[in-house]
Amino acid sequence: MPIKKTLKVGIVAGEHSGDRLGAKIIQALKSQNDIELFGVGGPKLAAQGLISEFDFNKLNVMGIIEPLLNYRELSNLRKKLIKLFKEKEIDYFIGVDSPDFNMAIHKNMKAAKTSKNIQLVSPSVWGWRENRIKSIKKYIDLTVCLFNFEHDFYNKKNLNSVHLGHPFSNLFPNQKLDVINKFNLDESKKFVAILPGSRKSEIKNILPTYIEFIRKHFEKYNDFNYLIPVADKRSKDLIEKEFFFYDLPIKIEINCSREFLSISDFSVVTSGTATLEAAVLGAEPIICYKTSKLNYFILSRMLKVSHIGLPNLLLNKRRFPELVQQEATSRTILKEAEFIQNQKSKSLIQEELRDLLHGEGNTKTAEKILLL
Numbered sequence: 001m002p003i004k005k006t007l008k009v010g011i012v013a014g015e016h017s018g019d020r021l022g023a024k025i026i027q028a029l030k031s032q033n034d035i036e037l038f039g040v041g042g043p044k045l046a047a048q049g050l051i052s053e054f055d056f057n058k059l060n061v062m063g064i065i066e067p068l069l070n071y072r073e074l075s076n077l078r079k080k081l082i083k084l085f086k087e088k089e090i091d092y093f094i095g096v097d098s099p100d101f102n103m104a105i106h107k108n109m110k111a112a113k114t115s116k117n118i119q120l121v122s123p124s125v126w127g128w129r130e131n132r133i134k135s136i137k138k139y140i141d142l143t144v145c146l147f148n149f150e151h152d153f154y155n156k157k158n159l160n161s162v163h164l165g166h167p168f169s170n171l172f173p174n175q176k177l178d179v180i181n182k183f184n185l186d187e188s189k190k191f192v193a194i195l196p197g198s199r200k201s202e203i204k205n206i207l208p209t210y211i212e213f214i215r216k217h218f219e220k221y222n223d224f225n226y227l228i229p230v231a232d233k234r235s236k237d238l239i240e241k242e243f244f245f246y247d248l249p250i251k252i253e254i255n256c257s258r259e260f261l262s263i264s265d266f267s268v269v270t271s272g273t274a275t276l277e278a279a280v281l282g283a284e285p286i287i288c289y290k291t292s293k294l295n296y297f298i299l300s301r302m303l304k305v306s307h308i309g310l311p312n313l314l315l316n317k318r319r320f321p322e323l324v325q326q327e328a329t330s331r332t333i334l335k336e337a338e339f340i341q342n343q344k345s346k347s348l349i350q351e352e353l354r355d356l357l358h359g360e361g362n363t364k365t366a367e368k369i370l371l372l
Helices: 016-030 043-047 065-069 071-088 099-112 130-139 148-156 176-182 200-220 233-243 257-262 273-280 293-300 310-315 330-341 350-357 361-370
Strands: 007-013 035-040 092-096 116-120 142-145 161-163 190-195 224-230 250-254 266-270 285-289 322-324
Touching: 007 016, 007 071, 007 099, 016 035, 016 043, 016 092, 016 116, 016 361, 035 071, 071 099, 092 099, 099 116, 099 130, 142 148, 142 361, 148 161, 161 361, 176 257, 190 200, 190 257, 190 273, 200 224, 200 233, 200 266, 200 285, 200 330, 224 233, 224 257, 233 250, 257 273, 266 273, 266 330, 273 285, 273 310, 273 350, 285 330, 310 350, 322 330
Parallel strands: 007 035, 007 092, 092 116, 116 142, 142 161, 190 224, 190 266, 224 250, 266 285, 285 322
Antiparallel strands: none
């Protein structure tokens, strides 16, 4: 039976997707127990009762080099969180994504012997740096997997995991006319969704290429408009600044990726969760990835998988184009876009992807957390 005392839960979620996932799990836990919540997160976790003294955006770094450049700031934040969690004598620590940042907290909380440690969103140990399995085995009591192939991987390693499933399993397109009316779009136009990512570094790396693609594409196909959904005002301001000197038919809005993807013929998407969202909603993604030369030099030697796009990983085939580093140019994106535009019919793969994304759900996952 679930414990009936008020549970003290420490949580760390460093980006918007993690904030949403963490909030769903906390909501499921709250349906079974009273919860006191401590840590760092975004607006969704705040709505669940998290009062954070820490800046949510400080954790939003990626790759290998960027965390190193921000090491001192990240280290200080982590020390403050560990101190807070120990002072509050938390019962559970939930680290959402951000595996390298969270692993040090898992290690400290395990040494304190006061909490059970849960990692929500598995580190990509199946794709690179498999040696992290040793730390997972030593410091984490339960890994919550979004994908079944991850759960299978953990089972083979005799590690405790649960297959939550992915929220996109229940994701369906919005009605086109509703989206057009809501955002005051031109019904006579066709639409392309452009998703440059949510982190400042990835936006800066890829956005010039996307702008050049839009410019070239619009020169040839002036019946298109370009829709750019962003995670927050900070990203919106950054992107608007980059587009300031271009007279292009773009629309930049906050928190509307589902709506913009729902009405788009295809999409140009920076590698990450958004590639899966685009595929599930039928906005054929052209998957792009571009980082610093040093980052790529290191990453390319550590990767063990043949696909970087989540939908391709799930389908275990190169169903959607992937343009990585020097391949990700405005010319190659345009070439892939024209190939999609010239297809007489699109293969409907959305249902197959949704089926692959189903799991045990938030309620059963919360029950397993409480039984640790």
